[in-house]
Amino acid sequence: MAIDIHLDVMLARRKVKSKDLAAHVGITEQNLSLLKSGKVKGIRFATLEAICEYLDCQPGDILSWSKDDAVS
Amino acid sequence: MPTTPSTVRKLSRWIRYAAILFVMAVIAIYLATWMLPQLPDGHHAVLMLHLAGLPANALSTMDFGDRALVASVSIPYLATFIWAFHRLTRMLRNFEAGRFFERETVSDLRAFSGLLLVAKFLSLAAMHARVWLLMHLLGPGKKVVAMLNLSSDDLAILLLCALFFAIAGMMEEGRRLAEENREFV
Numbered sequence: 001m002a003i004d005i006h007l008d009v010m011l012a013r014r015k016v017k018s019k020d021l022a023a024h025v026g027i028t029e030q031n032l033s034l035l036k037s038g039k040v041k042g043i044r045f046a047t048l049e050a051i052c053e054y055l056d057c058q059p060g061d062i063l064s065w066s067k068d069d070a071v072s
Numbered sequence: 073m074p075t076t077p078s079t080v081r082k083l084s085r086w087i088r089y090a091a092i093l094f095v096m097a098v099i100a101i102y103l104a105t106w107m108l109p110q111l112p113d114g115h116h117a118v119l120m121l122h123l124a125g126l127p128a129n130a131l132s133t134m135d136f137g138d139r140a141l142v143a144s145v146s147i148p149y150l151a152t153f154i155w156a157f158h159r160l161t162r163m164l165r166n167f168e169a170g171r172f173f174e175r176e177t178v179s180d181l182r183a184f185s186g187l188l189l190v191a192k193f194l195s196l197a198a199m200h201a202r203v204w205l206l207m208h209l210l211g212p213g214k215k216v217v218a219m220l221n222l223s224s225d226d227l228a229i230l231l232l233c234a235l236f237f238a239i240a241g242m243m244e245e246g247r248r249l250a251e252e253n254r255e256f257v
Contacts, residue, residue, distance in 0.1 A: 031257045041255035 004064045007036045007051070014055050025050040084167040091164070095157045102150060106143040145201040149194035156187035173243075173250035182240040189233035196226060 011018060022032040025047055034040050035047075048059055055061075134142065163180035171177050200221065 027257055035257050040257050041252065043257055047257055 002065055002067075003038070004066055005036060005038050005062060006064065007032075007062050010055050010057055010061055014057075016055060021051065021054055024054045081168050081170075084164045088161050088164040088168075091157055091160050095154060098153065099150070102143075102146060106139060142202055142205055145205065146198045149191055149198045152187055152191040152194055156184050156191055159183040159187065173247045175247060175251075178240070178243050178247040181243055182237070185233065185237040185240040189230070189237055192226075192230055192233050196222065 011021065018029055018032055018036075022029045025032070027035075027047065031040075035043065048062070051062060052059060159180045163177055163184060166172075166174060166177040166180065203221070
């Protein structure tokens with residue numbers, strides 16, 4: 001996909017466990033795992049806000065767009 | 073997973089029971105009309121049943137073969153009607169379990185509304201077929217070229233069934249949106 005998700009990188013940088021982040025955001029670990037692997041159609045602003053708040057980062061630290069994978 | 077509100081669950085259950093009773097009553101009335109067109113004399117209560125399109129005493133004056141022939145024109149209607157209510161009870165069971173926008177539930181709703189519309193058409197067709205049989209095959213041979221017996225109630229019911237079918241189509245869109253929403257975290 002054209003949008004890359006670097007949530008696992010941010011989790012490692014902040015030394016935060018997926019379980020703790022999922023509990024803070026209010027989603028299941030399974031959904032967080034799907035989000036990390038990019039197997040979701042979208043992310044709600046509320047979810048993104050909660051992730052950024054907990055990891056103390058910007059949305060751009062978690063999401064990026066790459067031209068190579070872009071579907072024309 | 074959100075739980076189904078108890079009022080919705082209770083209402084769905086009662087509607088399901090009422091639907092089952094209604095179907096059983098319709099089947100019983102049809103069977104009684106075919107099998108016992110007139111109760112023997114001497115009863116305190118007299119059960120008067122007659123099929124739409126036929127005079128009240130028409131069935132009782134027919135022999136078994138003619139009665140079976142008249143009854144057979146209602147079979148497509150009854151089969152469709154029973155099938156429609158089978159899908160309705162399945163849908164209500166899903167409502168009770170809180171599965172409102174599942175593919176199966178919406179499919180049951182669409183099937184029920186469509187089958188109900190078809191059943192109403194078949195019911196009207198059966199009524200006309202009964203009159204035609206009575207006039208041409210079993211009756212005194214009166215010449216009836218064409219006839220159309222539709223009341224405003226019949227048309228209103230057809231319109232309601234069609235509207236219900238259209239609403240069921242909108243439910244399909246609701247299901248698609250709910251499914252899409254589930255893929256967002």
